[in-house]
Amino acid sequence: MSQAALERAREHFGKILVPQLERIERMKREGGWIDYGQVKPIVIGTLGGDGIGPAITRVAENVLKDLLAAEIKSGKVVIRQIDGLTIENRAKHMKSIPDDVLAEIRKCHVTLKGPTTTPEAGGPWPNLESANVSMRKELDLFANVRPVRVPSEGIDWTFFRENTEDLYALGSQGIDVTPDIAIDFRLITTPGSERIIDAAFAHAKKTGKTRVTIVTKANIVKKTDGKFLEVAAKVAERYPGISWDGWYIDIMTAKLLDRARRADFQVFALPNLYGDILTDEAAEIQGGVGTAGSANIGKRFAMFEAIHGSAPRMVQEGRAQYADPSSMLKAVAMLLSHIGFAELGDRVDKALEICGQYERKVKLTGRDTGATGEQFGKYVTETVRDPRLKERWQAFVAKDSAKK
Ligand code: IPM
Ligand code: MG
Numbered sequence: 001m002s003q004a005a006l007e008r009a010r011e012h013f014g015k016i017l018v019p020q021l022e023r024i025e026r027m028k029r030e031g032g033w034i035d036y037g038q039v040k041p042i043v044i045g046t047l048g049g050d051g052i053g054p055a056i057t058r059v060a061e062n063v064l065k066d067l068l069a070a071e072i073k074s075g076k077v078v079i080r081q082i083d084g085l086t087i088e089n090r091a092k093h094m095k096s097i098p099d100d101v102l103a104e105i106r107k108c109h110v111t112l113k114g115p116t117t118t119p120e121a122g123g124p125w126p127n128l129e130s131a132n133v134s135m136r137k138e139l140d141l142f143a144n145v146r147p148v149r150v151p152s153e154g155i156d157w158t159f160f161r162e163n164t165e166d167l168y169a170l171g172s173q174g175i176d177v178t179p180d181i182a183i184d185f186r187l188i189t190t191p192g193s194e195r196i197i198d199a200a201f202a203h204a205k206k207t208g209k210t211r212v213t214i215v216t217k218a219n220i221v222k223k224t225d226g227k228f229l230e231v232a233a234k235v236a237e238r239y240p241g242i243s244w245d246g247w248y249i250d251i252m253t254a255k256l257l258d259r260a261r262r263a264d265f266q267v268f269a270l271p272n273l274y275g276d277i278l279t280d281e282a283a284e285i286q287g288g289v290g291t292a293g294s295a296n297i298g299k300r301f302a303m304f305e306a307i308h309g310s311a312p313r314m315v316q317e318g319r320a321q322y323a324d325p326s327s328m329l330k331a332v333a334m335l336l337s338h339i340g341f342a343e344l345g346d347r348v349d350k351a352l353e354i355c356g357q358y359e360r361k362v363k364l365t366g367r368d369t370g371a372t373g374e375q376f377g378k379y380v381t382e383t384v385r386d387p388r389l390k391e392r393w394q395a396f397v398a399k400d401s402a403k404k
Helices: 003-030 053-067 070-074 085-093 099-106 131-138 190-206 226-237 249-255 272-286 311-314 326-338 340-357 371-385 388-402
Strands: 040-046 077-082 110-113 141-151 155-162 175-178 182-183 211-216 244-250 269-270 292-297 302-306
Touching: 003 175, 040 053, 040 099, 040 371, 053 110, 053 326, 053 340, 053 371, 070 340, 077 099, 085 131, 099 211, 110 326, 131 292, 131 302, 141 190, 141 244, 141 272, 155 190, 155 272, 182 269, 190 226, 190 269, 211 226, 211 249, 211 272, 226 244, 244 249, 249 272, 269 272, 292 326, 302 326, 326 340, 326 371, 340 388, 371 388
Parallel strands: 040 077, 040 110, 110 302, 155 269, 211 244, 211 269
Antiparallel strands: 141 155, 141 292, 175 182, 292 302
16 A cells, blocks of 8 residues: 555544544533523524425424414414425535525524435436534534334333434545545444433433433453443433343344343433434334424423424425424424423324324325325324323223234
């Protein structure tokens, strides 16, 4: 190998470390969590995104507006639409989030975001960084919280996926050392691990859970995963009432399919890429990625979204209005809980389970043989408002458990 290639690789490695060292300093100085009880008005921004994004975001926004009508009227909550997070506009500005869009996002406390197209090498769009990844980094949304529930099986999982580090932090800054050697960089930091693991334990404590499961591959990936595991042991000391265990990602993916044991898991904390993969698997167990929502939470900002993509084919075939908005409605439930409406958020969760998994009076087929997303949204809102919601939900869960 030529000396020049080696020198270039060394220089590259040095260069990518500088912003990361600065980032760690910022993390160490960061303040505490925002208290929404003290904020008035709470500003919620909505971002339609691409493909079926605008259609399902509109449904979710309408449900949110309906449910928060009194708070909007009293001025406690403001909902505003933010345009421009489309692939066309991002390509035009050659930015994964155009500056003016980012400025608008920063004026909101939380956002509800539809799926956005993620460009890839060889695709029709310039190969920009994913808008999701950029927003997570820009707003330091370090906790990707993904709940998965199958009440009739006793499954009630919450995943705390680290959202700003791991292979994602330097994912577009790898290097071809020579034409034959490609290297990407994986980064895990002590403060970055600490804040996500602490968030997982704090959630367990707050919600009366007793166990946190840490997922790594620390036997093979010794430095980075090793650090994550070491930090977990330290954080756990602060939570004496909560037990914890470490699992490797390979056996963890298997255990999620183990019907005899899977309901024993409660809260998970894991690095970014393992979390990306494991949460898709978990969502599938709940009924598919279309049923799962995702919260991207930082100490100051938060963004709530579907976990699936933008389904451009549905738009090309003129079927966007028939797209299933469940994942965005799940995001609404998480958003509500996050900004202090936990009881309402819980009602939306239960209504979604009734409407999507059990009762299914309004059926979505993804085409004109079924209902529109808007009709489904109305069905969910009506169900949320039903004074007998909890009994209705309980009855379905009991019936389903008896079948299994
Ligand atoms: C997710 C998605 C994103 C990710 C993509 C769209 C960048 O898969 O939110 O899980 O990899 O994080
Ligand atoms: Mg994913």
